[in-house]
Amino acid sequence: MRFTRPVRGTIRVAAVALSLALASTFAISAADARVGGGISSGSRGARTFSMPPSTSTAPGTAQPFNRTFSQPTNPGTGAPIGGGFFNRPGGGLLGGLAAGFLGAGLFGLLFGGGLFSGIGGLSSMFGLILQLGLIFLLVRMAMSWWQRRQMGAPAYAGASAPGPQANNLGGLGGFGFGASTAPLQIQPADYETFERLLGEIQAAWSNEDTNRLGQLVTPEMVAYFARDLEQNRARNVINKVSDTKLLQGDLAEAWREGDTDYASVAMRFSLIDRTLDRASGRLVEGSEQPTEITEVWTFMRPRGRDWELSALQQTN
Incomplete structure (x- = not known):
């Protein structure tokens, strides 16, 4: 720099x-x-x-x-060491989604509709978890592809x-x-x-x-x-x-x-x-x-x- x-x-x-x-x-x-x-x-x-x-x-x-x-940093990535799935600096895509879902649930709870009423009830919760899992898998696949592509060249x-x-x-x-x-x-x-x-x-x-x-x-x-x-x-x-x-x-x-x-x-x-x-x-x-x-x-x-x-x- x-x-x-x-x-x-x-x-x-x-x-x-x-x-x-x-x-x-x-x-x-x-x-x-x-x-x-x-x-x-x-x-x-x-x-x-x-x-x-x-x-x-x-x-x-x-x-x-x-x-x-x-x-x-994490070896080979140069990224700061994170603290789990959602505990990452800046939150990341998954962290932002989780925060949004949790916010929606709390909103419903505060206004008397139940914890998950703000996102369509209990069935919607399972649907969102499934979507979240699919997004995670897609992101992991994309990251793995990118890392394999970069392995042929030096990190710097x-x-x-x-x-x-x-x-x-x-x-x-x-x-x-x-x-x-x-x-x-x-x-x-x-x-x-x-x-x-x-x-x-x-x-x-x-x-x-x-x-x-x-x-x-x-x-x-x-x-x-x-x-x-x-x-x-x-x-x-x-x-x-x-x-x-x-x-x-x-x-x-x-x-x-x-x-x-x-x-x-x-x-x-x-x-x-x-x-x-x-x-x-x-x-x-x-x-x-x-x-x-x-x-x-x-x-x-x-x-x-x-x-x-x-x-x-x-x-x-």
Whole structure:
């Protein structure tokens, strides 16, 4: 989905306001005060609730999201999980018919004609149930036909099958990349962008610059980072991250959804992570020595736009 600049700005403001209005659920620990706070946050499009494949950089598994705006969907349909025959968002055709029939019955009951007098008595009730069943069967048959017709094509234009899609055949700025089986090809320039974003996002976080973060990450991620920064202010501390250096990285998977590209990248990097007293500058948490971290970062790129961070996951 593409947004104009004013609409995106409105979404960012709304997301930040929503996040700050919510009660704080996750506290940033002493060992994980960097951007993201050592928490898995964000969204990976339709693959939010499926874990990215392991890679040589992150041979374990990525952790599920602790914070996400996404909602689970029915596998293969992309539709929200429903709650039974009539309990569907918006009601649907059958839900609307049921509501109409029930309304007719209640109307008859209120005006003294019996529960089903408004639709022709008890015999009409059975007739309507039969019609309802026939409509249901017809709808199911039509849906099955449509699903069989669509099975020959990917669910998304250019979508790739889940699975490892990158090899370590050399490096460019710390990344290893090689032959990919995905229709969406990640180029050397893309890896350079991912490495650059790693450093720029950490720098914007250290400067508490939410405007700059808004240029580098999705509105959802801005909301999480803004809430984490607000927690730091409440504690009267500031987190400073410096000397961020990518040590190794490789592609876990890349795919396309509509006009939006996604790439999940495993990255092992080092940085100096310090939390300082806001007034005195005294070291409160962290260390002056570099520490190594391995995370899976997912980037998204709407058509005609630049890559931006849409999710950050911890690894096991």
